Amino acid sequence: MPFIPHTPEDVSAMLGAIGAASIEALFDEIPPALKTGQLKGVPDGMSEMAVARLMQERASQDGFWSSFIGAGVYEHHIPAAVWQITTRGEFYSAYTPYQAEASQGTLQLIYEYQTMMTRLTGLDVSNASLYDGASALAEAALMAVRTHKTSRRVLMPKTVHPIYRRVVDTTVRNQGIELVELDYDAATGLSVLPADPGSFAGLVIPQPNFFGVLEDVHAMTDWAHEQGALAIALVNPTTLAVLEAPGQWGQTGADIAVGEGQPLGAPMASGGPYFGFMCCRQAFVRQMPGRIVGRTVDLDGKQGFALTLQAREQHIRRSKATSNICTNQGLVVTAATQYMALLGPQGLAKVASASHANTVALADQLAAIPGVTRAFASPFFHEVVLKLNDSAKDVLRALRAQGILGGLDISGWYPELGQAILVCVTETKTATDLDHYVQHMERILSKRREAPPCAYKS
Amino acid sequence: MLIFAHSRPGRTAAAQFPAASGSLDDLPATLRRKNAPALPEVSELDVVRHYTRLSQKNFSIDTQFYPLGSCTMKYNPRACNSLAMLPQFLARHPASPDETGQGFLATMFELQEMLKDVTGMAGVSMAPMAGAHGEFAGVAMIRAYHDARGDTARREIIVPDAAHGTNPATATMCGYTVKEIPTDATGSVDLAALRAAVGPHTAGLMLTNPSTLGVFEKTISDIQKIVHDAGGLLYYDGANLNAILGKVRPGDMGFDVIHVNLHKTFSTPHGGGGPGAGPVGVAERLLPFMPIPLVLNENGFYRLATEADLPQSIGRMSANMGNAGVLMRAYIYARLLGSEGMHRVAEYATLNANYLMAKLREAGFDLAFPERRASHEFIVTLKKLKDATGVSAMDFAKRLLDYGYHAPTTYFPMLVPECLLIEPTETESRETIDGFVEAMIKIKHEAETTADLVKGAPYSLPVRRLDDVRAARELDLAYKPAA
Numbered sequence: 001m002p003f004i005p006h007t008p009e010d011v012s013a014m015l016g017a018i019g020a021a022s023i024e025a026l027f028d029e030i031p032p033a034l035k036t037g038q039l040k041g042v043p044d045g046m047s048e049m050a051v052a053r054l055m056q057e058r059a060s061q062d063g064f065w066s067s068f069i070g071a072g073v074y075e076h077h078i079p080a081a082v083w084q085i086t087t088r089g090e091f092y093s094a095y096t097p098y099q100a101e102a103s104q105g106t107l108q109l110i111y112e113y114q115t116m117m118t119r120l121t122g123l124d125v126s127n128a129s130l131y132d133g134a135s136a137l138a139e140a141a142l143m144a145v146r147t148h149k150t151s152r153r154v155l156m157p158k159t160v161h162p163i164y165r166r167v168v169d170t171t172v173r174n175q176g177i178e179l180v181e182l183d184y185d186a187a188t189g190l191s192v193l194p195a196d197p198g199s200f201a202g203l204v205i206p207q208p209n210f211f212g213v214l215e216d217v218h219a220m221t222d223w224a225h226e227q228g229a230l231a232i233a234l235v236n237p238t239t240l241a242v243l244e245a246p247g248q249w250g251q252t253g254a255d256i257a258v259g260e261g262q263p264l265g266a267p268m269a270s271g272g273p274y275f276g277f278m279c280c281r282q283a284f285v286r287q288m289p290g291r292i293v294g295r296t297v298d299l300d301g302k303q304g305f306a307l308t309l310q311a312r313e314q315h316i317r318r319s320k321a322t323s324n325i326c327t328n329q330g331l332v333v334t335a336a337t338q339y340m341a342l343l344g345p346q347g348l349a350k351v352a353s354a355s356h357a358n359t360v361a362l363a364d365q366l367a368a369i370p371g372v373t374r375a376f377a378s379p380f381f382h383e384v385v386l387k388l389n390d391s392a393k394d395v396l397r398a399l400r401a402q403g404i405l406g407g408l409d410i411s412g413w414y415p416e417l418g419q420a421i422l423v424c425v426t427e428t429k430t431a432t433d434l435d436h437y438v439q440h441m442e443r444i445l446s447k448r449r450e451a452p453p454c455a456y457k458s
Numbered sequence: 459m460l461i462f463a464h465s466r467p468g469r470t471a472a473a474q475f476p477a478a479s480g481s482l483d484d485l486p487a488t489l490r491r492k493n494a495p496a497l498p499e500v501s502e503l504d505v506v507r508h509y510t511r512l513s514q515k516n517f518s519i520d521t522q523f524y525p526l527g528s529c530t531m532k533y534n535p536r537a538c539n540s541l542a543m544l545p546q547f548l549a550r551h552p553a554s555p556d557e558t559g560q561g562f563l564a565t566m567f568e569l570q571e572m573l574k575d576v577t578g579m580a581g582v583s584m585a586p587m588a589g590a591h592g593e594f595a596g597v598a599m600i601r602a603y604h605d606a607r608g609d610t611a612r613r614e615i616i617v618p619d620a621a622h623g624t625n626p627a628t629a630t631m632c633g634y635t636v637k638e639i640p641t642d643a644t645g646s647v648d649l650a651a652l653r654a655a656v657g658p659h660t661a662g663l664m665l666t667n668p669s670t671l672g673v674f675e676k677t678i679s680d681i682q683k684i685v686h687d688a689g690g691l692l693y694y695d696g697a698n699l700n701a702i703l704g705k706v707r708p709g710d711m712g713f714d715v716i717h718v719n720l721h722k723t724f725s726t727p728h729g730g731g732g733p734g735a736g737p738v739g740v741a742e743r744l745l746p747f748m749p750i751p752l753v754l755n756e757n758g759f760y761r762l763a764t765e766a767d768l769p770q771s772i773g774r775m776s777a778n779m780g781n782a783g784v785l786m787r788a789y790i791y792a793r794l795l796g797s798e799g800m801h802r803v804a805e806y807a808t809l810n811a812n813y814l815m816a817k818l819r820e821a822g823f824d825l826a827f828p829e830r831r832a833s834h835e836f837i838v839t840l841k842k843l844k845d846a847t848g849v850s851a852m853d854f855a856k857r858l859l860d861y862g863y864h865a866p867t868t869y870f871p872m873l874v875p876e877c878l879l880i881e882p883t884e885t886e887s888r889e890t891i892d893g894f895v896e897a898m899i900k901i902k903h904e905a906e907t908t909a910d911l912v913k914g915a916p917y918s919l920p921v922r923r924l925d926d927v928r929a930a931r932e933l934d935l936a937y938k939p940a941a
Contacts, residue, residue: 002799003533003725004806005887014813014888017820026808027705029674029831034706038797041575045796048537055790058561059546065558069551072777079474081506083543089520090513093534096731098526098867101919102859105515106730112461115936119495125935128731131587134777163777170749170773171594174601174633207489214489242482244491260777267543270562271552271778272587273733285933291731295937296929299914304921308929314590315870319626319636324590326624331729334509341461341505342471345494350479357480379485400555408553427476 002045066433067405068362070383070424071210072133072161073274074238074263076351077428078335079342082265086335096291096327100306101298106330107305110293113337120240120340121233121257122247123279128291129328133260134164136276137204137234138171139289139323140258143280144202144230145177146287146322151229153200157182157191159209160234162413186416189213189376189385193223202230205254207246208239211422212359212383213376221250233257237264237277238355239381241348246279256280265339266332275329275336286312289323354427355382358434362425365438371445375420383424385410385417390448392419398444404437462937464504471502515920516730517864523890525814527835527867527879528622528670530700530722532807532886535791538725542786552778556761563760566782567753569789570737576800577696577716578709579739584785585749585775589697592717592736593628593664598772599715599740599747600662600691601632606747606770612661612689618647620671620871622697625664634661641873645671645827647681656688666695667711668702668833670871671826672811672879682712691715691744696736699723700883701808701834704801714741723803724788735784746770751779806884807834810891814882817895822902826874835881837874838866844876849905849912851876856923857904857915861897 006014011023020026027035046054067075086092090105097103097110110128117126130136141154154172156165156179169179180200183192189211203224207217217233224231233246233254246254262274280288286309294308314321343351363384366372375385388395392409399406407423414420425434482490500508517524524531550559566584573582586592597615604612615629616637626636639651647665656663663685667675675681685692694708694716700723708716720726721734728734740748750771751762762779765771795803811832818838819825826837840851855865855878867879882891905912916922 001802001806002794003535003885004802005885006806006809010888011809014809018809018812018816020812023805023809026805026812026831029676030702030706031676031679034678034710036578036705036707036710039575039704039800040797042572042792042797042800045799046793048535048794051537051790051793052541054793055541055544055565058565059544061561062546062550062559064546064549065551065554067549067551067554069553071553073552075549075551077474077476079471079502081502085506085509085513087539087543088510088513090516090518091730092539092727093519093531094516094730095524095526095529095531095728099517099855099859099865100924101856101916101921102517102522102864103515103730104920105512108460108515109509109512109730111935111937115460115462116495116497118936119497125933131591131733131781132776132778135587135591135775161777163774166774167776170598170775171631173773174598175631176633214485218488240491241495242491243485244489245495248492267548267783268551269548269783270550270554270559271780271782272776273781273783274778275733282933285935292935294929295934296925296932298922298924300922302921304924306924306926306929308926308933308935311930314623314627316623317627318623319630321623321627321630324594324624324627324631325588326590327588327732327734329729329733330731331727332733334730337461338505338509341498341500341508342474342502343497344470344499345497346470346499347472347475348497349494350475353480353482354476354478355480356482356485357478360480360484379489381485396555400558405551405554405558 065405066403068423068425068437069405069408071408071422072260073268075268075426075428076263078265078267082335082338085338086331091334092331097307104305107293109334109337111295111305113333114293116337116340117277117279120237121279122245123257124282125285126279127288128293129333130276130278130290130325131329132272132274132276134167136258136278137164138168139278140232140256141168141172141202143256143287144232147230147284148201151199151201152176153178153180155180155182155197155200155203157204157206159184159191159211160204160206161210188378190378191215197227200229202232204232204234206234207243208381208383211376211385212380214379214381218250221254225252230255235259237261238348238352241352255284261336264336266335273329273332275332287322290325291328351427355425358425358429359384362434366441369442369445375417383422386421386423387417388419390419390445392421395444399440402440404440406437460937461498461508464500464508465498467499469499469501471505473502522862522864523886523894524864525866525880525882526864527881528697530881530883532725532883534725534727535794538787538790541790542783547786560760563753565789566785567755567760569785570753572792573718573737573739576703577718577739578707579716580742581745581748582737582739583748583752584737585751585780586717586736586738587776587781588732588734589717589719589736590624590628591775592738593624594631595738595749595772595775596693596715596717597628597632599744602747602772603744604661611658614659615661616655616663619873620669621664621666622670622695625695645673645830646675646677649677649680652681652684656684656690660688660690662691662693664693664695666697668698672833672836673827673830674833678711701804703803705804715744720784720788725791726784726787733781733784735781747772749773749775803884810882810884810886811835814880814891818898821895821899826877835879838878838880839874840876843905847905847909849909851878853912853915854901857901857912858897859916860918863894863897
């Protein structure tokens with residue numbers, strides 16, 4: 001029996017010890033009328049060999065693509081050591097470190113992770129992680145409202161990923177919290193601060209924003225503070241190797257920083273698992289959701305690590321907890337901690353700058369093609385919006401036929417941009433990869449100009 | 459020693475760096491970072507050795523028996539990991555077109571269908587990324603359902619006092635108030651209290667069955683009727699689904715919405731506290747409110763459903779498709795087990811729990827509910843031992859660590875004093891369970907003869923008992939080198 005070690009002798013001896021006639025007799029407290037017959041929707045079991053073959057076939061079916069899609073999830077090189085060590089059974093098959101003495105590995109690792117995140121973001125404290133970037137942003141919005149006490153409004157620029165905005169809305173809607181959308185400038189792609197915002201608890205400041213455009217984070221942070229609200233930074237951790245840390249934004253720094261941790265060593269893997277990170281100023285630590293690890297000492301005065309500030313959490317406070325969150329994304333944090341240690345300040349800066357230089361090179365070459373223009377004139381980082389004078393959907397499909405995923409069609413989310421794609425390049429792409437993309441884009445657009453789709457439809 | 463102690467200026471793991479760095483001259487100086495972040499500067503071997511050594515300071519299923527009640531710490535088959543990590547699966551961007559992920563999406567669709575069958579629900583969405591996240595989706599759907607009917611006076615969620623803390627916390631997050639009801643002397647929901655609690659304000663009842671007390675709610679049909687007659691919906695917390703997999707389905711018990719902890723019942727790794735996955739299943743009337751994305755099968759073409767497909771959806775829970783890699787592992791586990799294997803999960807988990815309970819009873823331990831059958835877990839109470847010797851459940855738990863066993867869950871559920879909630883799971887052998895019983899007997903003897911020995915435990919771990927009070931009072935949450 002797969003994964004069940006019992007021999008027939010074990011079963012009869014165990015039933016004897018219990019004093020039960022059969023295994024079925026152990027279910028005698030379940031009303032017979034409710035009992036399940038055969039599960040018809042579950043196929044027969046397979047050997048590991050057969051399942052391996054099935055999964056390999058499916059993996060081959062999906063294949064490999066030359067991808068230029070970013071939009072919050074980035075293809076970066078992951079050192080081989082990272083997942084080999086992360087999937088060691090001692091990390092992989094351990095639980096939440098409630099028994100601290102038997103979980104010092106996980107606990108010290110999280111303490112090191114928290115330290116690294118505070119250094120990246122320039123803020124005082126970090127939690128042990130949340131589900132993903134979008135849910136971390138939702139938790140930050142809730143935290144801002146808890147901290148503010150009078151206003152239940154949060155300002156949310158349209159330059160924040162549309163799906164992130166949707167996740168925040170799903171999370172906060174039932175608590176009577178209002179999300180106020182902020183427009184962006186059509187020429188620059190920068191968020192526009194409203195003249196008369198009314199009272200609000202927090203302002204979300206994306207850097208870079210969804211378009212890849214660099215916001216004036218200093219002015220936005222100071223403005224939020226002048227209005228008596230918290231400044232919530234939404235940042236890509238890779239970029240923090242070279243872009244100003246949220247803790248240094250404006251006069252006094254942002255109050256909370258959140259974002260998607262995936263670029264730090266998590267494979268793209270069709271969407272997860274990733275992790276959301278959250279850092280904040282010391283003053284707000286008791287409002288922070290999620291697990292937090294602290295350093296302390298044992299009976300002999302020796303250094304050790306334990307979960308702390310648990311009085312905020314659901315298993316103690318129940319209906320009055322800061323959040324219902326129970327798990328963090330421990331295993332992915334295990335990978336991210338090793339990734340940050342392996343790359344270090346130099347390596348992470350190289351990854352960021354190489355990604356950015358590749359994006360600039362591709363954007364310049366693509367924008368030189370007739371029919372392709374940059375949507376915004378402002379500085380961008382490692383991601384860029386390009387406008388096409390052709391159907392974005394059709395052009396991306398034609399690129400796909402050449403093995404290229406040329407970017408994300410954002411025309412549906414931002415109809416005012418016309419036909420627009422969001423294009424990202426990381427350090428994983430070579431000059432040959434960029435040439436390949438540019439040549440096909442040029443060929444596809446020129447072919448479609450000469451023979452528009454309607455010409456050969458009939 | 460922290461990783462930072464290995465750091466030396468200029469030391470690198472250079473093989474991991476891109477060959478060329480690029481210019482950042484096009485960026486405004488005011489937005490550039492002035493001081494590089496103080497990440498460790500270490501070699502690749504430093505990293506490999508440091509984190510390998512850290513891993514060795516953990517207890518885990520792969521190294522120890524881990525009978526942590528309500529957490530279902532069973533063997534995580536290695537194939538589930540290696541096959542979920544095939545390079546093509548890892549390389550796929552979540553915003554890639556559906557056409558480029560038919561292998562992945564077929565896998566997700568089939569898991570969705572299998573979960574429907576094992577839970578007896580009409581629809582499943584795998585968007586939630588953990589149990590508590592699934593609870594949130596479920597209660598948000600209950601609210602969306604009542605609101606869509608204009609039934610907006612229903613603002614109360616009823617929760618038994620034995621429930622996980624996530625239940626009341628979730629209800630609060632969904633804008634509900636929480637009404638707790640007591641448990642009767644046999645460990646069941648107090649029906650009279652439930653009858654008194656329901657009314658026109660009842661949005662729903664959140665129930666774990668078998669409960670966190672390790673017993674099946676025998677009156678589930680009455681509970682179901684009381685809540686439904688009052689106009690409320692019934693939420694199933696799937697924390698203990700391992701106890702009944704293939705034996706009785708939440709849908710057949712009358713539940714309207716459920717979540718499944720795949721990191722428990724479907725053996726995906728706990729990973730030191732996550733990632734989990736908490737798919738939700740719903741009855742017919744809640745189908746329109748399911749969170750997105752879910753996977754649709756249109757004549758053999760698989761695609762992700764969007765807002766256009768489910769306009770009444772409660773919305774999105776994550777930026778992408780939930781914890782896709784965790785879902786992959788659950789799928790592989792389900793295929794390895796198959797239909798027969800699913801039935802066996804509950805059978806052998808229950809056999810192991812009842813055997814362990816019988817052996818401990820025989821050894822003189824007090825059971826919290828001695829007249830009841832154990833489900834996949836049960837509770838021992840050390841109240842008498844504590845009164846007699848001063849040795850608490852926590853002391854007992856710490857001493858078990860010295861004997862090489864992870865401790866059971868302690869002090870939960872809160873209504874049983876000095877409790878150990880013990881869940882052996884189906885993947886443990888009789889010999890392992892017998893070894894655990896021996897250790898329990900030895901510790902009990904130690905408590906009765908040399909109580910201080912037990913109170914000072916553990917002795918053989920990387921650290922002795924930690925000062926939690928100091929950890930909370932003198933917060934040290936990030937390393938700061940002495941100036």
